[in-house]
Amino acid sequence: MTATTVRPPPTKLNNTKPDDLNPAVQHWIDQCIQLCKPDQVYWCNGSAPERQEMFTQGVKDGVFIQLNQQKLPGCYLHRSNQNDVARSEHLTFICTPSEDVVGPTNNWMNDKAAYTKLRPLFDGCMRGRTMYVCSFVMGPIGSPLAKVGIELTDSLYVAVSMSIMTRMGDVAWKQLGDSDEFTRCLHSVGDCNPERRYICHFPIDNTIWSFGSGYGGNALLGKKCLALRIASYLGHQQEWMAEHMLLMGATAPDGEKTYVAAAFPSACGKTNFAMLIPPQKYREAGWKITTVGDDIVWMWVDEKSGRLRAINPEAGYFGVVPGTNYHTNPNAMVTMAKNSIYTNVALLPDGDVWWEGKTEQPPKECIDWTGQKWTPDCGRKAAHPNSRFTAPVINNPALDPAANDPAGVPVSAIIFGGRRSRAIPLVYQAFNWVHGVYLGAALGSETTAAATGQTGVVRRDPMAMLPFIGYNIRDYLVHWFRMRKKMKDCPRIFHVNWFRKDDQGRFMWPGFGENMRVLKWIIDRCHGRAYAIETPLGWMPRVQDIDLEGLNITHEDFLAMQTIDNAEFKAEILSQEELFLKLAGDLPKEMVFQRELLISRL
Numbered sequence: 001m002t003a004t005t006v007r008p009p010p011t012k013l014n015n016t017k018p019d020d021l022n023p024a025v026q027h028w029i030d031q032c033i034q035l036c037k038p039d040q041v042y043w044c045n046g047s048a049p050e051r052q053e054m055f056t057q058g059v060k061d062g063v064f065i066q067l068n069q070q071k072l073p074g075c076y077l078h079r080s081n082q083n084d085v086a087r088s089e090h091l092t093f094i095c096t097p098s099e100d101v102v103g104p105t106n107n108w109m110n111d112k113a114a115y116t117k118l119r120p121l122f123d124g125c126m127r128g129r130t131m132y133v134c135s136f137v138m139g140p141i142g143s144p145l146a147k148v149g150i151e152l153t154d155s156l157y158v159a160v161s162m163s164i165m166t167r168m169g170d171v172a173w174k175q176l177g178d179s180d181e182f183t184r185c186l187h188s189v190g191d192c193n194p195e196r197r198y199i200c201h202f203p204i205d206n207t208i209w210s211f212g213s214g215y216g217g218n219a220l221l222g223k224k225c226l227a228l229r230i231a232s233y234l235g236h237q238q239e240w241m242a243e244h245m246l247l248m249g250a251t252a253p254d255g256e257k258t259y260v261a262a263a264f265p266s267a268c269g270k271t272n273f274a275m276l277i278p279p280q281k282y283r284e285a286g287w288k289i290t291t292v293g294d295d296i297v298w299m300w301v302d303e304k305s306g307r308l309r310a311i312n313p314e315a316g317y318f319g320v321v322p323g324t325n326y327h328t329n330p331n332a333m334v335t336m337a338k339n340s341i342y343t344n345v346a347l348l349p350d351g352d353v354w355w356e357g358k359t360e361q362p363p364k365e366c367i368d369w370t371g372q373k374w375t376p377d378c379g380r381k382a383a384h385p386n387s388r389f390t391a392p393v394i395n396n397p398a399l400d401p402a403a404n405d406p407a408g409v410p411v412s413a414i415i416f417g418g419r420r421s422r423a424i425p426l427v428y429q430a431f432n433w434v435h436g437v438y439l440g441a442a443l444g445s446e447t448t449a450a451a452t453g454q455t456g457v458v459r460r461d462p463m464a465m466l467p468f469i470g471y472n473i474r475d476y477l478v479h480w481f482r483m484r485k486k487m488k489d490c491p492r493i494f495h496v497n498w499f500r501k502d503d504q505g506r507f508m509w510p511g512f513g514e515n516m517r518v519l520k521w522i523i524d525r526c527h528g529r530a531y532a533i534e535t536p537l538g539w540m541p542r543v544q545d546i547d548l549e550g551l552n553i554t555h556e557d558f559l560a561m562q563t564i565d566n567a568e569f570k571a572e573i574l575s576q577e578e579l580f581l582k583l584a585g586d587l588p589k590e591m592v593f594q595r596e597l598l599i600s601r602l
Ligand code: SAT
Pocket: 087, 215, 216, 217, 218, 223, 224, 266, 267, 318, 450, 451
C-alpha cells in the first residue's frame, strides 16, 4: 500500500495562548513541541469567530470545501484519505506494564515499548505544519465527573471537529486551573499510512498517542479514546461508569419525565433512537422525546437518592449520514443543516450534499466521496457507508433542557440492543440487574462499516463496549455488579432488536419513530404499570401490551417478532462461547450462573 502525503501548508491564524499558562501544561507541551517540531503552534480559544477563521483557512488549504451557504449555512465538506474512513481496531492498543490489566479483548503493548515504538514516528512529524493546541472539557462545566483534556494535533480538520465535539478552549483552561489532572492527547496524521497507524492509550499516565489517522474515533481523542477507554479505566477505579450509550428523556402527556440510556454498537441507530420523533398520535397525546446524548454516557450513583445519574460528556454529534432523511431522522436533518462538517458524502452541482438514502431518487450526477464524477449507473456508492456529520448539540431542536446540567439526569432504564436479522425478539426485560448485566455481556450484533473489516457477521459486543473497554473485561463485568450494590433503586434493564427479518428477508418491525411504541412499554414497566409475561428469556409484553394501532402489523406478525425458537436460541447461546471462552477461568461466576439458568429455562 502506498502512502499519500497530506501536508497542508502552515496556517496563519491568530494565537490566543493564555498568559498564565498552567506549568504542568507548559512542561508537557514543550516536550511535545521538542518531539514533533512543528513550524508553528496555534492556541485555540474555542470561540465562534475562531472556528469560522479555521474553516476559511481550511478552504484555502484544501481541507474543506465550502458548501452552498444559502442551503447549508456554515457547513463544509471534508474528504478523508480513502484508506482512513473508520476506526482501526486492530491498530488500537492499551499500553500498560503488564498484559493482565488489559485482558483478552484489547490489543496490548507494554507501555515503555509503545513509547519507544511511537517516538520515532512523532519525531519531526510536524515539520512544515502547525500544531493546534486544543484544550477541552468532557462533560458539563462544573459537573463532578467533568474531565479536562488537551489535544495537540497537526490536523486542522481535527482541531475544528474538536471545537464542535467538545467544550473547547478558554472554558477548559479555566476548569483546569493549576491542576495537573488532564488527559495528554498527542495526535498527528503523519503520512496517513495504515502501515504506520497506531492509537495507543496509556491509562496509567492519563495519556493518548494517536498517529497516522485523521478519522473521528481514531483522531478526535476526547471521544472514544478519552471518554470511553481512559474514562472506563478511571471509572473502574473511582466507582463510576463510562458507557457507549445514548441518553434520552421521554416526557409523558401528564408531564412525567423518564430518562433512558441505551447501548447499541456503532452504526446501529443510537443517533436515530436518541432523536426519535414519536408517531403523530403520540405527539398529539402530548408525548415528547428529548436528547441528552447520542453516543457516550458517564454515570455515577448519587449519594443522596441512591440512584444512577448520567451526563453526556460530549458537545456535538458525530453521526452516520447514509440512510438519514426527513422520514428516518428529521431532528438529525435539522441538526446538520447549519454549522456542521460533512465527511465523505457526495457533492451536488449546486454545492448541496447527497448520500444514499437521503432522497428516494438519486441525483442525475454528483461528485462522489472520493472526488470523482458519479452517476446512478456507475456501480459505486456516492457517499462512503461510514460517511459522517459533525454538528453541535445546540442545533438539535429536541435537545433536552438538562443536557448541560452538571448534576446530570436520573436513569430509569438501560436498554441493550444489536443488529440481528434472526433469533432475537423485538423486546424483553431482564428479570433483575444481574440477569440484565448478562444480557448486556452477551450482546451480539452484525458488524457495520463503522470499523474496518468484514461487515454483516455476528460479533459478540458486550454492552456495545467491546472496542472501548479500557481494561480487563473480567473487571469490567465485576464493576457492573459492584455498582448495583451502591444503588438503592436501580434502573430496569431491557433488550431490543429493531432489525429482525422474516424468511423473505424483510424487516419485521418498522423501526425509527415507531420504536416509541416499544419505548412506551419500557417506560411503563419502569413505573410498574405495564403487564408482562415470564418467558425463558425474560419478561415479555403480550400482544395487547404493545400498541400496534395504525401499523400494518397483525397480532400474528407481532408474535412472530417475539418468537423464541428454542433450537435457534441454543445456537445463539453456543455462539456466546466465542466471547466466554476468551474469558475462560476469568468469567465472573454470576455470568456462569445466568447462562446455566437460561439453558435450563429453555
Ligand atoms: O468511533 S467513532 O466515534 O468514530 C464512530 C463510532 O464507531 O461510534
